[in-house]
């Protein structure tokens with residue numbers, strides 16, 4: 374799993390930062406990638422990556438402000454044009470369905486794939502054998518959600534070489550060992566599953582939050598997460614603006630990660646007022662509260678490795 | 681008046697060409713600029729020009745395909761954020777009003793200026809003392825319009841030095857001369873208006889066409905124009921595709937300019953299949969029919985000078 378930021382700015386595009394879009398690459402895990410928010414020109418940013426829109430499986434929208442959704446219609450159309458034919462599901466707050474369907478209808482956008490738009494409320498919004506996504510409402514000027522993505526524990530994998538060495542023949546016994554069962558060989562000896570398999574491994578937990586001021590829901594959603602992605606539109610000097618517009622300072626973001634006992638925090642949705650050394654100052658301010666902090670840049674990545 | 685292309689591609693953005701947007705700079709004429717179509721990331725392209733969104737006065741939309749409108753909502757919001765407070769008028773085909781108002785409502789975009797959206801039909805859609813804009817429906821797969829912008833003849837200007845030399849005193853007589861009236865001086869002699877004023881000068885005629893196949897309406901709209909901006913999505917080898925998708929080849933564009941007796945043709949809406957030397961081939965193909973042809977590139981300009 375790798376996270377890549379396609380847009381890390383707030384409100385409007387600038388030369389340094391595009392509007393919000395975060396990619397979760399699940400190429401090994403699912404052969405697909407997911408997208409969190411889709412500001413204008415997200416598809417343009419993708420042109421400068423190896424991402425293929427046809428591999429986009431799910432889009433999670435945190436809230437309906439333009440800097441988080443105005444790239445959707447273009448991306449939907451281009452995915453079709455670029456041979457995307459697999460189902461695409463969009464999750465987002467109430468209103469997203471009307472907007473997407475109105476836009477597709479009026480612009481006569483022809484989609485060559487099934488599109489499902491799900492208007493969410495709090496709770497588990499997607500779950501299958503390997504992943505679970507939970508949503509929680511945060512505290513912004515309009516309904517804004519955070520998403521907690523949990524990869525379920527990874528099953529043990531068979532260490533084939535070790536099984537062969539212990540005399541297990543190729544065939545169904547190997548499957549039993551992999552499934553956790555001990556087996557008896559023809560010579561009457563026993564091979565234990567735990568001796569020829571890796572231990573089950575934890576999956577990851579990544580919490581990606583929409584625009585919000587500091588709130589209890591954020592802390593819950595980020596509980597013990599491997600990675601928290603939190604907005605930090607303002608800094609200590611501009612905390613009054615943060616309160617006025619329902620945004621967070623870098624201190625708020627750091628407090629959430631600290632109180633949630635998260636392992637890593639990446640701050641994004643950075644106001645265009647912070648450039649150059651001002652970004653470093655922002656980072657230092659946040660690190661006084663939570664040291665495992667970085668500030669996202671357009672195209673920056675975070676790679677999760679199995680512990 | 682200067683034309684600047686912000687997007688010259690067809691259908692989707694590429695690294696070479698963004699989706700459609702054409703600026704008509706009228707800074708000397710009106711202190712504003714106009715925009716024709718507004719594909720996704722038009723506001724991003726503007727970041728690399730000196731254009732200030734608050735000086736944007738009118739937007740003319742040719743048709744509702746996404747590559748011509750998906751940049752509108754973001755630009756409308758940013759214009760407000762960037763201190764735009766003067767009225768903005770958008771002209772476009774039926775459906776544009778519903779899309780813009782639905783988008784503004786659902787995204788809670790707050791505009792600090794009066795916005796008027798006019799759904800057009802054929803004929804004069806705007807006229808004041810100095811400009812006239814006429815629309816005509818073309819032939820595409822959905823309703824698509826072309827716009828003919830006429831700058832009205834420029835009034836004579838007084839050659840002050842010449843008037844003074846001929847003995848005209850500073851004062852109201854100068855105004856009468858400028859307005860075209862001959863005047864009698866105190867010594868009984870007559871000064872003729874035409875001797876102390878420049879001749880009235882023609883304004884410009886620029887015809888900007890939306891996506892279309894070759895059609896009679898295009899020729900009428902481009903009649904004797906100083907500049908025709910016409911799509912050329914395809915070339916001679918792909919003319920079947922042009923017919924299928926309601927587009928033009930470079931030959932179609934050239935024929936329109938030739939039959940309309942236009943002075944200059946700029947081809948735009950160039951398919952991403954044409955890059956490098958293929959663009960030069962496209963140009964050569966078109967020039968066999970109409971020699972005063974160039975192919976637009978993103979950020980390329982055309983300057984109109986009074987004859």
Ligand SMILES: [Zn+2]
Nearest residue numbers: 384438440584
């Ligand atoms: Zn935002």
Ligand SMILES: [Zn+2]
Nearest residue numbers: 691745747891
């Ligand atoms: Zn087009």
